Amino acid sequence: MSLLGAITLLPLGVALVLLAIPREEESLHRGIGLATTLLVFVLSLFLLPGLEPTQWNSVVDWAWVPSLGIHFKLAVDGISVFLVILTAFLTPIALLSSWSAVSKRVREFVITMLVLETGMLGAFAAVDLFVFYVFWEVMLIPMYFLIGIWGGDRRLYASIKFVLYTMVGSLLMLVAILYLYVKHHEVAQTWSFDYDDLRRLILSPHEQLACFIAFAAAFCIKVPLFPLHTWLPDAHVEAPTAGSVILAGVLLKFGTYGLLRFAMPLFPQAVELCAPVIAVLAVIGIIYGSLVAWVQTDVKKLIAYSSVAHLGMVVLGLMAWNGRGIDGAMLIMLAHGVSTGGLFLAIGVLYERRHTRRMDEFGGIASQMPGFAGVFLVIMLASVGLPGLAGFPGEFLTLLGSFDSYRTWRAAGVPAMFGAGSHPKLLTAFAATGVILSAVYLLWMFQKVMFGPNANPKNHGLRDLSVREWAVFAPILVGAFWLGLFPGTFLDRIDPAVTATIQQFHQKYAEAPESGVTPRLMGAARTTATGSTVGAVNGARLQPAGMAGGAQ
């Protein structure tokens, strides 16, 4: 078993062991859970040395259901490896943060978190669509329990809403996966769910569109993209702190990761048609999420809406589909995991002390809890996208990429993308208002909670961060600075993988489905009516058009 397999399955294995330990041993459960997740994090760092960003690394490949061509296949490349690490990074933090906040059903809580971790790691590492789907559903259930058991007052409503929303999308995706599976068999005469196999399948434009919409529905709900976002504020408000951290930090990234890994590379012709629409929705989400965040009274809800805005920025970068856009989107995903995860942790600290999250209950906390104020400030600024902290490099690259998306697409021979009727420069200008708006709502919240006179007597005597809480925040702060100051650590691996993904996309796009029989596999020999090979004709379109002088 490769390192990746061990990392993925370890939490699940430990969860099974925990079942054998009596439930009264609460600290033992907590301790084992924390030790396991920490071990997973340390092990996950060993994926980095010698990583080949454009290859599958640390491959696990077990025949699972051979007759159906299902392989338990896990692997990471430069894109997924950091999402695996992010997951392994945030899970122990989430566990440690709930050390005293969760006091009922501790054993079940730890087991839920461990199963959730396996689900998340597996879904990021899966390179077989069946396995991906299984893990995708596996992580849904523990999240449902996290909200439904350890959540707030309206936890049932929120958990059911969360599950139903997600299920609608994932069922559509399942249908599309099966469709691909059958079509691939039609051409290749072998049954396979393997991502590398299915990626070579070229479908007709109509089929692509239908399958893309099915995949994109699942992922856009998860992101969540405006207007599919209303499950998120409810889920966050009701979820316990640990649940919110995982939900915002990791689960939302499955939406954007899925778009980048599956929905877009599999169906390039459909992307051509849909990307402008999704990009516009993403920009609406940025502005809409920011504005709605600004008028919230519940701090957690404010941060939930800020996630809609931040993830809108990620989707915008993905739709730009050039190196800068996708690199930036990846960086925002990581930064958002750290900064928004951190914001939820900070609110958790206040909630644990005061059992409220209403802004008007607070004020002047900074003089009461100076250490906490400093931590909260740094995390808040990382979320605002201050240069030098986590948010900036990603936002900068994303906006820069989206600004030029029209030119990069045109040079790659994809004319319709961001073409007539949608102006990427104008769209980017609207998206960049998010830079102003994020400062508006986050500074507003920070002032209401932390500044002003400490007038509410209930806030007198709140104690500053404990040693355990410092241990929770320390890695978040390190992450916030590291991502802002040395994004190269990540880009060195992300960028080659992204470049390869883009090139494969354009290669596939160039083998246009309208000039041949579909379905077929990429690279299959075929000729057009005039006798020349299509590959050669389309190959010419792959040539960069060179510097076009800066204007459209």
Place this chain on the structure above:
Amino acid sequence: METDFPLYLIPLLPLAGAAINLLVGKRISRGGVAAIACTSVAMAAVLGWKAAWLLFQSEPSAILTARFFDGDWIHATESHGIGSLHIQAGLLLDRLSAVMVLVITTVGFLIHLYSTAYMEEDKNFNRYFGYLNLFTGAMLILVLGDSLPVTFVGWEGVGLCSYLLIGFWFDKEANAYAGRKAFIVNRVGDFGFLLGMFLIFSATSTLSYRDLASQQSVVALHHVWFAKASIATVAGLLLFVGATGKSAQLPLYVWLPDAMAGPTPVSALIHAATMVTAGVYMIARLHFLFEIDPFVLAVIASVGALTALFAATIGITQKPIKKILAYSTVSQLGFMFIGVGTKAYDAGVFHLVTHAFFKAGLFLGAGSIMHALSGEEDVTKMGGLRAKMPITRWTFLVYCLAIAGIFPFAGFFSKDAILAGAWSFDVAEMPEWPHWLGHAIYFVGLSAAFMTAFYMFRAYFLVFHGEFRGDHHTWDHAHESPPAMTLPLVVLAIGSAALGFLGMPEAFHKDWNLFEQWLVPANFAPMVGEEHASTEWALMAVATVVAGAGIFLAYRLYYRGISPTAVAIKDALPRLYKVVFNKYWVDEIYDSSVVRPLRSLAFVLWKGVDALFIDLILVRGSAFVVDLVGRGVRYLQSGDVQRYMAAVLLGTAAIIAVSANWVACTGAPFDVEQHGADVTVRAHGMPSGPAARPLEFSFDFGDGTPPVKQSTPTVRHHYDVHGRRRLTVNVLDPRWDIRSSDSRTVVIP
């Protein structure tokens, strides 16, 4: 110049000081905190002077470079259509940034020193010095950055420190609000800065200053974008939006007066001497870009002139001494923009330097006064303090003479250079602007200079002359400040008195303008169209007379306290006074035209769109429909085989019908142009330009002629019949097999 000078230490030293003071400052004694803060800046200053000395010894175009770390800070590969992105964490010291570094570290050190006494009593001593050091480090990154993104790091970093220091005493809601306002208004400017960067990168594939200045990049920036605007026009205007935010120009100046909520040394350092000049620096740094379209320069100069006048009028009426100084700063920044906007870059930067000295001095003097009067700010409640505070008084007088532009104080030379530049501003290349633009800017600047002299001496006389107008308790308590505060005052006063001689006008002697000789040959093209010496003498004479008139007026009205004449003038113009005293209600206008509508919109989005439309109608509504349908179809489950068979048959028939006639109607809008019986039909709304793919159009004119089928969207037709005819356009997209059609009626006469 190939040296391994550790340029990166210049910003890193203050940053390290900040880290120590913020992280462990609570455990260090106050003396230790102050020592760390002051030493780190002093060491940066020494390094800065050393680096400047290295430049001084070399040829004018010599530069020093360094990097914080090897490799790229941010990079992204592009495979199609555009260059890859590489941004290094690089620093660049040339003669322009050297001037800035010296101002920041020297004035910065003096203000650190002053603060050790001024903030002595504060319980958050370490936090204060941590922020102050952090600011110094960020400001040094801003001026040393070798590319726009690195500058942007400092640019936002100083904004952050400004936010933190304005709201330093955050226990008062108003201070926290002022800090937030400053950050957000600055972010509005940064929005322009970012878009400007994107546009420049899009055209040139680089953001580093040295590459941008290359021939190739400048050619790319010349590229006409739309109408007559080039890339450089739009990018220049966008960057200037950033400058108006940071440097408090119209219309984004509103945060600076409120910024006075912070400790006074902060106002001196950040909101007078250094941060607010960042916009001027940026324009001087990128002057080659702004010069591409003189239209942009004219905009900059005009905005600067208007701001100079506008803020000066407000300054006349203000009572708190820091507010007077704040509006004065806005006004003086306007002068600097006149300088850089009229291509008198050396004059603009020179005024930046002299202003840093006299305005920092004015603020520190104001701090010294407030220190003596237990925090009293209102000049109408002061008076006669010359007896109690001789050092503060004499230094304050020097600063006032300098800012008023009296020979031979520093402001005289720098302001004169700016006004001379405006007078000779060449508008020949700008057909859009009137030929008298330069002269108009000159007169506006002159009026502002008159008001400057007036309001500064109004403040000076009200504070130091006449009788004390506060309560005697405060008077008894008033005292001169300790040496740590007066020493910086004296040093700054010496600078304010003597610095002007670095930039003597050519009229005095051809080779005496040392400042111009330092900056211009290396950084800027030499000025063309220099004025004759006689004109220059005349301009200087006029400026001196105007400043003297301002001082004289202030003397008549305020020398012995607020004279009855001053009150009478105020009472004679009640409306005008009210408008100006209330700062033209600009804050209120912004609040009611931008902030409140946006917040209302946000409420509507939340309650209307989110809660009502999406959640209630769509989400719960679909649940309701599913529930309803479920209840409904329950009755279909009747167990009656005949009904089942009938349903199967109907279903089959429906499937056949639908699949045989599948038409996706998306509409095919078209225009009709009619001249009698001749019509021209033009279909539109189709993908056009590069997005176009071959579409098949079919036009049916409804007059019995066979439909015209073609692949172009335009067709002409002549009707041989009369009356109302139905005109139909069918469009087929072969790739998607989407058919759409639209029709309308035409009347043939």
